[in-house]
Amino acid sequence: MRPLKIVVLAKQVPDTRHVGPDAMKPDGTVNRGKLSTVFNPDDLHALELALNIKDRIPGTTVTLLTMGPPKAADIIREGYYRGADFGVMISDRRFGGADTLATSYTLVKGIKKLAPYDLVLSGRQAIDGDTAQVGPQCADKLNIPQVTYVEEVVQITNDKIIVRRRLSKGVETVSSPFPCLMTVHGSSPTCRSRHAKKVMQYKYARTKTELRSADEMLLSLHQKRPYLTIPEWSVEDIEANVEKIGLNGSPTKVKSVENIVLTANEAKFLTESDADIEMMIKELIEHHTIG
Amino acid sequence: MEKIKSVLVYCEVENQKVADISQELLSAGKRLAEKLGSPLEAMIFGSDLHGIESQIAPFGVDRLFIGNSLRLEPYRTLPHAALAAHILKEEDPQIVLFGATSVGRDLAPRLASKLNCGLTADCTILDIGDHFVKKEKKEYKDLLYAIRPAFGGSIMANIINWDMHPQMATVREGVMKKEIFDEHYNTEIVEVDVHSIVNEEDFVVEIIDRQIKESGVNLKEAPIIVAGGYGVGSKENFDYLKELAELLGGEVGGSRAAVDAGFIEHDRQIGQTGTTVRPKLYIAAGISGAIQHTAGMQDASMIISINNDPEAPINKLADYVIHGDLGVVVPKMIKYYKQNAK
Ligand SMILES: Cc1cc2nc3c(=O)[nH]c(=O)nc-3n(C[C@H](O)[C@H](O)[C@H](O)COP(=O)(O)OP(=O)(O)OC[C@H]3O[C@@H](n4cnc5c(N)ncnc54)[C@H](O)[C@@H]3O)c2cc1C
Ligand SMILES: Cc1cc2nc3c(=O)[nH]c(=O)nc-3n(C[C@H](O)[C@H](O)[C@H](O)COP(=O)(O)OP(=O)(O)OC[C@H]3O[C@@H](n4cnc5c(N)ncnc54)[C@H](O)[C@@H]3O)c2cc1C
Numbered sequence: 242m243r244p245l246k247i248v249v250l251a252k253q254v255p256d257t258r259h260v261g262p263d264a265m266k267p268d269g270t271v272n273r274g275k276l277s278t279v280f281n282p283d284d285l286h287a288l289e290l291a292l293n294i295k296d297r298i299p300g301t302t303v304t305l306l307t308m309g310p311p312k313a314a315d316i317i318r319e320g321y322y323r324g325a326d327f328g329v330m331i332s333d334r335r336f337g338g339a340d341t342l343a344t345s346y347t348l349v350k351g352i353k354k355l356a357p358y359d360l361v362l363s364g365r366q367a368i369d370g371d372t373a374q375v376g377p378q379c380a381d382k383l384n385i386p387q388v389t390y391v392e393e394v395v396q397i398t399n400d401k402i403i404v405r406r407r408l409s410k411g412v413e414t415v416s417s418p419f420p421c422l423m424t425v426h427g428s429s430p431t432c433r434s435r436h437a438k439k440v441m442q443y444k445y446a447r448t449k450t451e452l453r454s455a456d457e458m459l460l461s462l463h464q465k466r467p468y469l470t471i472p473e474w475s476v477e478d479i480e481a482n483v484e485k486i487g488l489n490g491s492p493t494k495v496k497s498v499e500n501i502v503l504t505a506n507e508a509k510f511l512t513e514s515d516a517d518i519e520m521m522i523k524e525l526i527e528h529h530t531i532g
Numbered sequence: 533m534e535k536i537k538s539v540l541v542y543c544e545v546e547n548q549k550v551a552d553i554s555q556e557l558l559s560a561g562k563r564l565a566e567k568l569g570s571p572l573e574a575m576i577f578g579s580d581l582h583g584i585e586s587q588i589a590p591f592g593v594d595r596l597f598i599g600n601s602l603r604l605e606p607y608r609t610l611p612h613a614a615l616a617a618h619i620l621k622e623e624d625p626q627i628v629l630f631g632a633t634s635v636g637r638d639l640a641p642r643l644a645s646k647l648n649c650g651l652t653a654d655c656t657i658l659d660i661g662d663h664f665v666k667k668e669k670k671e672y673k674d675l676l677y678a679i680r681p682a683f684g685g686s687i688m689a690n691i692i693n694w695d696m697h698p699q700m701a702t703v704r705e706g707v708m709k710k711e712i713f714d715e716h717y718n719t720e721i722v723e724v725d726v727h728s729i730v731n732e733e734d735f736v737v738e739i740i741d742r743q744i745k746e747s748g749v750n751l752k753e754a755p756i757i758v759a760g761g762y763g764v765g766s767k768e769n770f771d772y773l774k775e776l777a778e779l780l781g782g783e784v785g786g787s788r789a790a791v792d793a794g795f796i797e798h799d800r801q802i803g804q805t806g807t808t809v810r811p812k813l814y815i816a817a818g819i820s821g822a823i824q825h826t827a828g829m830q831d832a833s834m835i836i837s838i839n840n841d842p843e844a845p846i847n848k849l850a851d852y853v854i855h856g857d858l859g860v861v862v863p864k865m866i867k868y869y870k871q872n873a874k
């Protein structure tokens with residue numbers, strides 16, 4: 242089998258299990274500064290799938306690509322710690338406020354700059370927007386086939402990959418020629434943990450932006466070991482059309498947002514009385530939890 | 533006069549049966565179409581679809597596009613995307629709806645990219661309304677309000693799209709209610725010339741094997757789960773939980789102790805050795821909350837625990853802790869839901 246070039250799309254996401262009411266700006270966009278962030282769970286599965294292929298086919302390379310604010314460089318470092326070969330960050334204020342159409346446009350511009358590639362992997366969905374749209378939209382823009390909800394790689398030959406997909410009512414085994422895009426389901430194996438050696442090797446990896454506030458030690462280290470400098474691409478670097486990115490390129494707009502957070506896990510204690518049960522049901526309906 | 537653009541629904545079909553979600557969407561689409569005074573259209577691609585309109589027309593569909601070919605079933609992305617894109621370009625509808633299913637969530641985003649339009653995912657409410665765009669000083673009339681939960685269910689966002697058409701949305705199964713509009717509705721049928729639209733290249737992804745369970749339990753995708761534990765006490769008592777689940781548009785699940793006791797089927801077990809779920813609402817009735825169970829449900833957006841032991845560990849995770857006998861509490865929940873739901 243020939244070695245593959247794999248690109249893994251990974252997103253830094255707010256930890257949606259702990260969204261406070263102050264985390265949304267008045268215009269409905271996320272106030273990322275107010276939330277702790279995590280590596281999107283499905284994307285860790287996608288990374289594992291890629292690393293698993295690399296284990297099977299020596300010489301395979303895994304490149305992590307993320308679009309996000311400067312802080313999203315954490316994703317690249319985390320990928321290095323777990324075994325990714327390369328990482329690239331797309332970051333520019335002008336990309337902000339993107340919906341899935343603009344996000345996929347931007348990512349595809351980055352993927353094309355990384356070409357040639359055999360396989361593009363994404364998570365099935367991100368836990369903040371929860372749309373599961375970015376993967377298929379990238380596949381369309383790259384004009385390659387897509388295979389969604391992948392759970393396991395069954396077989397790889399020189400020109401084809403056979404995988405099992407997890408559907409809501411069963412499973413399906415399909416084959417696709419290369420290059421193709423696959424979205425990875427959370428039921429696939431969980432990601433291996435960090436290697437201590439890789440953590441040592443990459444803990445000083447930084448983007449240009451991060452290096453601006455770095456000390457002498459870090460700067461000279463980056464001079465000696467250029468691989469530590471994480472490539473950071475702007476609108477111009479990926480030759481993106483400003484009309485197609487960020488808010489400008491996003492047809493969907495958030496008109497209004499209704500917060501339905503209950504005071505963070507302060508439980509309400511109820512009895513089995515009619516009054517208590519009716520009150521609860523009314524609250525649930527009012528908060529659109531049921532209805 | 534300008535032609536009034538339609539509301540169009542993509543229908544899923546397998547083995548000559550139109551999916552429930554698609555019929556739910558037709559009903560929702562009809563309500564939108566009536567508000568807009570526009571026609572309702574549908575498209576369906578599959579094999580052996582002769583007579584399929586009998587499952588679609590009664591929902592008030594004015595026009596049905598049928599793509600009939602052996603190779604269109606089971607669903608594959610590329611041929612369906614090619615057909616749908618062709619119809620959307622010709623018809624230029626104002627609103628297009630898809631199920632938020634394994635199929636719809638695969639197809640709709642690819643199409644939205646192809647047509648360069650917006651797509652709102654997993655809507656729970658669809659409505660029509662206006663929007664004033666300050667920058668343009670212009671009021672846009674009759675837009676689709678696509679309302680959806682996000683951030684793990686902690687917010688509801690109303691998402692609109694005024695400048696790039698059509699407006700597309702996916703809707704979760706069980707959210708909209710099926711309503712027959714007219715048993716004898718007259719639907720115009722348009723046969724789509726599949727072979728002139730779909731290329732050989734659209735079939736590069738091959739299905740090698742397929743195992744689908746017809747009555748498949750769909751715990752993972754269920755927005756609401758009513759789960760029972762050993763405390764439910766009997767198979768018969770589980771019927772109350774089933775009734776509540778059905779009423780709320782959810783699924784029934786169980787702890788391993790409930791499965792082991794034979795109260796409920798094995799494929800409904802939730803937890804470490806069962807299914808892991810993240811519904812927006814998890815009702816745990818008579819479940820103590822062993823770690824092997826909570827591992828599979830602790831990420832639910834909201835948890836209600838019904839237990840006669842105020843110290844049950846599950847209560848620590850719960851947003852509502854109901855201290856009481858589930859035999860009393862569950863029927864009351866059913867009663868008050870029926871009284872208060874719209
Ligand atoms: C409340 C709210 C509701 C929203 N609703 C919609 C909506 O209905 N329609 C819409 O078009 N947009 C919507 N958005 C915008 C959407 O969340 C963003 O466009 C987001 O950047 C990508 O969408 P997602 O999180 O849903 O990703 P998904 O499509 O769920 O992500 C799938 C996969 O794509 C990859 N990926 C996604 N984003 C990136 C990235 N930045 N870098 C690298 N890889 C990535 C990852 O592998 C990920 O697992 C909404 C945003 C908010 C705040
Ligand atoms: C390796 C391993 C894997 C496992 N995997 C799983 C798994 O995947 N899923 C899983 O669920 N378990 C699993 N278990 C089992 C788990 O440890 C618990 O034994 C099990 O979850 C207990 O189920 P329960 O809460 O229904 O029963 P119990 O612990 O017996 O709890 C019953 C509860 O019902 C309450 N109750 C009783 N009567 C009433 C009433 N009338 N009204 C209201 N409340 C009432 C009681 O107060 C009690 O809290 C696993 C165990 C092991 C060792």
